[in-house]
Amino acid sequence: MLVKTQIQRILSGWAMVLPALAFYAVFSLYPIIGGIALSFYRWDGAGPKTFVGFRNYLYALRDGIVSVAFWNNTMYTLGILLGGVFIGLLLAVTLTRGFRGRNVYKTTFFVPRILTQVVVAMVWGWIFNPFFGPLQFIGKNLGVPLFTRGWLGDPQLALPALMIAGSWTYFGFCMVIFLAGLANVDLTLFDAAKIDGANNWQIFFFVTVPQLRPIITMVVLYTIIDSFKVFDLVYLLTKGGPGNATQIVSTYIYQKAFSEAQVGYGASIAVILTAFLVVLSAGYIKIRERGEA
Amino acid sequence: MRRIPLFVFVVVLCVTLGGWGITQEKIKITVWDQWTTPAQEEAINKMHALFQKMHPEVVIERSPIASPEQMLDVLKPAFVGGTAPDVVYTDIAPAFIGPLIKAGYLMDLTDVWETRGWNEKLASMSRDVVTYAGRVFGVGHELEFVPVFYNKSIFAELGVDEPTSIPELEAICDKAKAAGYIPMSFVDRDVWNAWHMFSQIVQSYCGKEPVTKAIFEGGTWKIPGIVEAVDKAFVEWVKKGYFPPDLLALSWQEGIMLFTTGMAAMHPTGTWVLDAYREQITDFEVGMFLFPRPSSDLDPVVPSLCGSGYVINANTKYSEICIDYVDFLMANEEAAKIWYTDTVRIPPLRKAFPELEMYYLLKEASEVLGREDVIFGYQIDGYTPPTPLDWLSKGLQEVMLGKVSPADFVEKWEELWIEARKEGLTKDAFKIGD
Structure with missing residues (x-):
C-alpha cells in the first residue's frame, strides 16, 4: 500500500x-x-554538412576579429554598467525623496525602455547625424567641435555613441528595479547616518549601496549577459563599422553565419560566447558571495 | 420552429460545400518578394490582377520581405525546412542564391529560357547574372547601371559641363567645393555604397577586360591600375573633401537627402535611386553622365547589373504556373509598362515603349541601356562571393579611415577571391551539387 x-x-x-x-x-x-x-560542422546553411571536428574553434581562436569583437563587447558592457546601471541607481535614490511630480519623472525615464530598438536606432541615428542632427546643431552653436563630428562614422566615437544610445534605453529599467529594492531598505539606518554627520554621498555609498547589494548583484549580472548579447541596436546603427570599430560578438556571429554562409563557424563563436558568459557570471557570483560572507 | 435551425444548417452546409468546391479548383502559388513601398505594392497588385485574368484558376499568396538581407535570413531556413514559397524575388548575387543553387533548391530554367523565347525577348544581362556553371536559375529583373547624377542648376551656376575625364571631374569637384557645395554625395554607413564606387573607379582605371577575366575566367585582381584606382577614390578624394565630411556616419537615405536638398552637386549611385528622386526633387532638374575614364579618349565603362531576380522553387507542385507567372511579370508588355511607370524600374523586356509617359530620368536611363556605343561593365559586388564581399565592405571603410593601404586592400581582396575560387564559390569555379 x-x-x-x-x-x-x-x-x-x-x-x-x-x-x-x-x-x-x-x-x-x-x-x-x-x-x-x-559548431563541429562546416555548413553553408543550405547544402550538406561536413564534420570538421574542432577546426571551427581553432580558427576562431586565431581570428583577430573575434578578439576585437570580445574587446568591443567588454567596453560596451562597461559603458552600459556606468551609463545604465549607475545612473539608474542614482535616479532611483533621487526619486525616493519626496518631491512633486515624481511619477512623471519615473514614467519619463522608463519610456525609452518600452521603445523598440528600431525606433531607438532611428532616434539616435538622427541625433548623431553630422548634417541634420541636433547634436551637431548644439555643437555648432556652443562651439563644441566634438559634437559636430559624425560620431557613428568615427572609429573613436562610434562605440561611445552606441554606449550612450544603449544606456538611454536601459537606465529607466535599472531605476525601476532599484526603486523596488529601495522600498525595502531599513530607513532607520539613513537617520542614524544623518545623526552621525554623513553627507549625501557617504549615505549613498555606505548605507544605500550595501543594503541594495543583492539587487545590484542581480542587475549587474543581468546587464553583463544582456550587453554581451546586444545585436539589434549595433546592427541598425553601425553594422559593426566603421571597419570593425563597433564589431561585437553578436554582429560577427550574424555576419559569419548569415551573410557569409559559414553557419558552423558562426555557431562555434556563439558557443564560445556562451561559455564565456557562464564563466563570467559564475565568477562574478562567487566573488560577490565571498564579499558578503 | 424546429425547421428554422434545420434550414439554417442546410444553407450553411451548402455554402460551405459549395465554397469548398470552388476553392478546390483553385491553384495557390506562394510568392515572396521585395516590393514593399505603397507604390510598389500597388503596382504588383495591378500586375497580379492582370495575370489572374489570364489564369482565373490561380490564387497568388504574396509575402513582401523588406530587404535583401532579411530575405537572405529567411530563405535558407525555409528551403531547408521545406516551407519555401513557389516563387521568390531576391538578390541574385552568389552570396545570396549560391548556396541554394548548390543544394539543388532552385529550378534550372535553362530550357525554359529557350522554350519561352526569353533568349530573344529579354536582355542578355537578365540571363547572365543568374547563370551558374552554365545553367540558368532565374530571370534577372531591374536593369540597372551606376552613372553620376548631377544637379543641373549647380552645374549652371558653376559654369561647368558634364566631365569626359577624371581630371575634368576633379576640376568640377574643386569648383563645387570652393562654392560651398559638397562635390559628390558619396556616403557609406550602410557599407554597400562603396561597392558601387569601387566598381566605377576600378573599371574607369582598368577597363572592362581584366575585370571580366577576374570574374569569369580565373584571372587575377592584381590588375595594373587597380591600386591607383582605389587610392584615387577612397584616399585622395576623401582627403580632398570631394565627399561629405563624416561620410561613414551617413546612411544611404541621408546621402540621397544631401543631393535632393541641393547641398551636393553630384550623386554617384545607381539608377535604383530614381523613385526617390521622383518623390523628393521638385525644384531643380537632374542630369546624368557616365563615370569618366582617366583620359577623355577612352570610352566610359558603366557598372551594370540586374538588381534582383525571380527564381522558382525546384520542389514546387506547380512548376508550369510558376513559369507562367514569371513569364508574365518579365516578358509581358503590359507588365513591363507597369514596371516603368509605377515602380520607376527598367524591366528586362527588350521592347522599348517610346510613347509611354514615364519619369524623365528613367527614360534617359533606358535610352542609355539601349545605346550601342556604351560599354557595360560590372557591378562587381553582384558577382562576388560572401567572404570577399565582406572585405569589400569593411576593407574599403578601413582604406577610407587610413587603416589599410590601397595596396594591402587589393592584396587581401585577391587572396580572398583565390580562397573562394578554391571552394567553388566564384562564377568561374561554381559547382552545382557540391
Missing part, C-alpha cells in the same frame, strides 16, 4: 513537471544542443 502511494506520488509529480520539461526540452535544450553540434 505504501509502495503504491509512493509510486502514485512520483507519477503525479512527473505528470505535473512533464509539460514544462517537454517545453523546455523542445524549445531550449534541443536548440542549444543543436547549436553546439552545428
Whole structure:
C-alpha cells in the first residue's frame, strides 16, 4: 500500500513537471544542443554538412576579429554598467525623496525602455547625424567641435555613441528595479547616518549601496549577459563599422553565419560566447558571495 | 420552429460545400518578394490582377520581405525546412542564391529560357547574372547601371559641363567645393555604397577586360591600375573633401537627402535611386553622365547589373504556373509598362515603349541601356562571393579611415577571391551539387 502511494506520488509529480520539461526540452535544450553540434560542422546553411571536428574553434581562436569583437563587447558592457546601471541607481535614490511630480519623472525615464530598438536606432541615428542632427546643431552653436563630428562614422566615437544610445534605453529599467529594492531598505539606518554627520554621498555609498547589494548583484549580472548579447541596436546603427570599430560578438556571429554562409563557424563563436558568459557570471557570483560572507 | 435551425444548417452546409468546391479548383502559388513601398505594392497588385485574368484558376499568396538581407535570413531556413514559397524575388548575387543553387533548391530554367523565347525577348544581362556553371536559375529583373547624377542648376551656376575625364571631374569637384557645395554625395554607413564606387573607379582605371577575366575566367585582381584606382577614390578624394565630411556616419537615405536638398552637386549611385528622386526633387532638374575614364579618349565603362531576380522553387507542385507567372511579370508588355511607370524600374523586356509617359530620368536611363556605343561593365559586388564581399565592405571603410593601404586592400581582396575560387564559390569555379 505504501509502495503504491509512493509510486502514485512520483507519477503525479512527473505528470505535473512533464509539460514544462517537454517545453523546455523542445524549445531550449534541443536548440542549444543543436547549436553546439552545428559548431563541429562546416555548413553553408543550405547544402550538406561536413564534420570538421574542432577546426571551427581553432580558427576562431586565431581570428583577430573575434578578439576585437570580445574587446568591443567588454567596453560596451562597461559603458552600459556606468551609463545604465549607475545612473539608474542614482535616479532611483533621487526619486525616493519626496518631491512633486515624481511619477512623471519615473514614467519619463522608463519610456525609452518600452521603445523598440528600431525606433531607438532611428532616434539616435538622427541625433548623431553630422548634417541634420541636433547634436551637431548644439555643437555648432556652443562651439563644441566634438559634437559636430559624425560620431557613428568615427572609429573613436562610434562605440561611445552606441554606449550612450544603449544606456538611454536601459537606465529607466535599472531605476525601476532599484526603486523596488529601495522600498525595502531599513530607513532607520539613513537617520542614524544623518545623526552621525554623513553627507549625501557617504549615505549613498555606505548605507544605500550595501543594503541594495543583492539587487545590484542581480542587475549587474543581468546587464553583463544582456550587453554581451546586444545585436539589434549595433546592427541598425553601425553594422559593426566603421571597419570593425563597433564589431561585437553578436554582429560577427550574424555576419559569419548569415551573410557569409559559414553557419558552423558562426555557431562555434556563439558557443564560445556562451561559455564565456557562464564563466563570467559564475565568477562574478562567487566573488560577490565571498564579499558578503 | 424546429425547421428554422434545420434550414439554417442546410444553407450553411451548402455554402460551405459549395465554397469548398470552388476553392478546390483553385491553384495557390506562394510568392515572396521585395516590393514593399505603397507604390510598389500597388503596382504588383495591378500586375497580379492582370495575370489572374489570364489564369482565373490561380490564387497568388504574396509575402513582401523588406530587404535583401532579411530575405537572405529567411530563405535558407525555409528551403531547408521545406516551407519555401513557389516563387521568390531576391538578390541574385552568389552570396545570396549560391548556396541554394548548390543544394539543388532552385529550378534550372535553362530550357525554359529557350522554350519561352526569353533568349530573344529579354536582355542578355537578365540571363547572365543568374547563370551558374552554365545553367540558368532565374530571370534577372531591374536593369540597372551606376552613372553620376548631377544637379543641373549647380552645374549652371558653376559654369561647368558634364566631365569626359577624371581630371575634368576633379576640376568640377574643386569648383563645387570652393562654392560651398559638397562635390559628390558619396556616403557609406550602410557599407554597400562603396561597392558601387569601387566598381566605377576600378573599371574607369582598368577597363572592362581584366575585370571580366577576374570574374569569369580565373584571372587575377592584381590588375595594373587597380591600386591607383582605389587610392584615387577612397584616399585622395576623401582627403580632398570631394565627399561629405563624416561620410561613414551617413546612411544611404541621408546621402540621397544631401543631393535632393541641393547641398551636393553630384550623386554617384545607381539608377535604383530614381523613385526617390521622383518623390523628393521638385525644384531643380537632374542630369546624368557616365563615370569618366582617366583620359577623355577612352570610352566610359558603366557598372551594370540586374538588381534582383525571380527564381522558382525546384520542389514546387506547380512548376508550369510558376513559369507562367514569371513569364508574365518579365516578358509581358503590359507588365513591363507597369514596371516603368509605377515602380520607376527598367524591366528586362527588350521592347522599348517610346510613347509611354514615364519619369524623365528613367527614360534617359533606358535610352542609355539601349545605346550601342556604351560599354557595360560590372557591378562587381553582384558577382562576388560572401567572404570577399565582406572585405569589400569593411576593407574599403578601413582604406577610407587610413587603416589599410590601397595596396594591402587589393592584396587581401585577391587572396580572398583565390580562397573562394578554391571552394567553388566564384562564377568561374561554381559547382552545382557540391
